[in-house]
Amino acid sequence: xxxxxxxxxxxxxxxxxxxxxxxxxxxxxxxxxxxxxxxxxxxxxxxxxxxxxxxxxxxxxxxxxxxxxxxxxxxxxxxxxxxxxxxxxxxxxxxxxxxxxxxxxxxxxxxxxxxxxxxxxxxxxxxxxxxxxxxxxxxxxxxxxxxxxxxxxxxxxxxxxxxxxxxxxxxxxxxxxxxxxxxxxxx
Numbered sequence: 219x220x221x222x223x224x225x226x227x228x229x230x231x232x233x234x235x236x237x238x239x240x241x242x243x244x245x246x247x248x249x250x251x252x253x254x255x256x257x258x259x260x261x262x263x264x265x266x267x268x269x270x271x272x273x274x275x276x277x278x279x280x281x282x283x284x285x286x287x288x289x290x291x292x293x294x295x296x297x298x299x300x301x302x303x304x305x306x307x308x309x310x311x312x313x314x315x316x317x318x319x320x321x322x323x324x325x326x327x328x329x330x331x332x333x334x335x336x337x338x339x340x341x342x343x344x345x346x347x348x349x350x351x352x353x354x355x356x357x358x359x360x361x362x363x364x365x366x367x368x369x370x371x372x373x374x375x376x377x378x379x380x381x382x383x384x385x386x387x388x389x390x391x392x393x394x395x396x397x398x399x400x401x402x403x404x405x
Contacts, residue, residue: 219272219296220245220384221287222304223328226260226277234348235361237306237373238328239275241346241380246273248381258286266388272296283328284335291336301341302387304380305329306361310347312369313376317344317383317400319392342392344383346376 222238230236246253246262253260253275260275272294276286291301305326310316320340323329333339352360365373379399386395 219274219287219291219294219300220302220304220387221274221276221283221332223280223283223306224275225279226275230362232364233362234306234365235280237346237348238304240373241304241344241377241384242273242275244377245381245384258289261290266385269388271384271388280328281331284331284333287332288335298336298338298341299392302384302392303329303332303341303343304384305343305345306348307345308348308350308357308361310345310349312347312349313372314347315344315376315379315383315399316347317392317396318342319396342387344380346373346380 220242222240222242224230224236224239225233249264251262251264253262253273255277259277262273264271272290274286274290276283278286287301287303290296305328307316307324307326309324319342321343322339323333329343332341348361350360383395383399386398
């Protein structure tokens with residue numbers, strides 16, 4: 219199960235906090251599949267070389283992402299080692315990618331909620347840098363702000379790489395994927 223974090227609704231489209239949604243949208247477009255509005259999220263399914271790929275964009279809003287993740291993991295009987303969460307990260311430069319097999323939530327409310335609801339940090343996550351070029355006290359405005367044209371030029375290659383990371387994760391697993399992609403990341 220590949221989960222892209224973000225917030226539902228037109229007002230959040232193209233915002234930094236919706237980078238996870240943007241990656242899943244790019245993957246779905248390249249795979250020629252469409253998301254359906256289902257319980258707790260937008261769902262799409264495909265397969266890669268015979269392996270089922272379940273995509274989830276939670277509609278629970280970022281801070282309650284764990285509810286959607288737990289529901290769909292249980293419903294689809296998805297093992298923890300087959301979960302990859304894609305999330306924006308303030309601490310990485312714009313477009314930098316960092317893949318980890320487990321770890322803390324790093325202060326990210328979406329990851330924090332998933333960790334609390336499923337009861338573990340032992341799941342893979344792909345962090346995508348959104349930079350932190352904001353004035354003190356303006357973090358919320360930054361993450362909910364929209365990418366501009368220059369940002370998107372920087373981010374687009376990273377989104378393409380993230381779709382390759384998804385494919386590798388599904389086909390080869392987290393360790394091989396980390397070895398292959400983390401050495402090339404600029405974060």
